[in-house]
Amino acid sequence: MRAVVYTQTGDSSVLEVVEREPADPGRGEVRVRIVRAGVNPTDWKFRAGGMGELAFPEVVPGQDGAGVVDAVGPGVEGLAVGDRVWTMLAQHQRPGGTAQELVVLPVEHLTALPEGASYDVGASLGVPAITAHRALTTSEGGPDRLAPGALAGRTVLVAGGAGAVGNAAIQLARWAGATVIATVSSDDKARLATAAGAHHTVNYREGDTVDAVRGLAPDGVDIVVEVAPAQNLRDDVRLVKPRGTVAIYANNGGDEVTLSIRETFSTNARFQWVLLYTVGQAALRAAADDVAAAVADGAFGVGEDHGLPLHHFPLEQAAEAHAAVEAGAVGKVLLDVSDA
Incomplete structure (x- = not known):
């Protein structure tokens, strides 16, 4: 072979x-x-x-x-x-x-x-979809499994909505009933995020990202799926709802972050680090089963039509x-x- x-x-x-x-x-x-x-x-x-x-x-x-x-x-x-x-x-x-x-x-x-x-x-599927599932299922009071309606009434902010994990997070969150906002860096990537199912897109290179997201979600967001914490974490703290979750799965653009302790305390938020190699077999199996269910429902696809x-x-x-x-x-x- x-x-x-x-x-x-x-x-x-x-x-x-x-x-x-x-x-x-x-x-x-x-x-x-x-x-x-x-x-x-x-x-x-x-x-x-x-x-x-x-x-x-x-x-x-x-x-x-x-x-x-x-x-x-x-x-x-x-x-x-x-x-x-x-x-x-x-x-x-x-x-x-x-x-x-x-x-x-x-x-x-x-x-x-x-x-x-x-x-x-x-x-x-694999790495992108299982990572996205983990990011969406570790919140206080939130679901630990995904299915239609599991995220109903919640707002998810996906940073880098045109990336593979971002795309998977959009598709899975939309399938689970969330309102999805994606940040992107261009009009072309906005079209991809929209094709994946994002309700709204924000170009972080045009204007103030916090103001733009707050305009779409005045009360803040429940979950942030974060790819670039070095650049975005301070904005995430300003956007996440009290007791919300910032799920961080990559370090695009830098290896260190600086946060105001006082500002961060007030959120009561959790920072959920996501690395598949150590999440444990039970979480991996649950994610794989839920992802397969989304695929079977026709809610998860690939290609231009799916962003x-x-x-x-x-x-x-x-x-x-x-x-x-x-x-x-x-x-x-x-x-x-x-x-x-």
């Missing part, structure tokens, strides 16, 4: 396509023939050494993917050969991710892909795909691994 590997950290040139023998699934494991693999920022950050030294002599990148069950190991229940599935955290604490034709994973890292959902959709343009690369161009994500490609970068 073909697999993309790297044996040292560095830029995308360290990636190479090699032939490897597929592994057999062990107890509680499933082998999946990957049709489509997603490429996320976390993939290139691992590859570039931003997460520390390599944990294995050879690494196949890729947390997210979608494909068909090829073989099942002893003790596996709920999945059978031929079932369509999508992955989450495929590379976490394992040497082999989704940028290969056949990958063996623990069954808990897999979720059935709803009937009618494309492999493009399946490969675009998430797709960029396809063949497996042999994995280096170019990584470089595109690292350069800030708008939308979702996918690897075409094998035929459906």
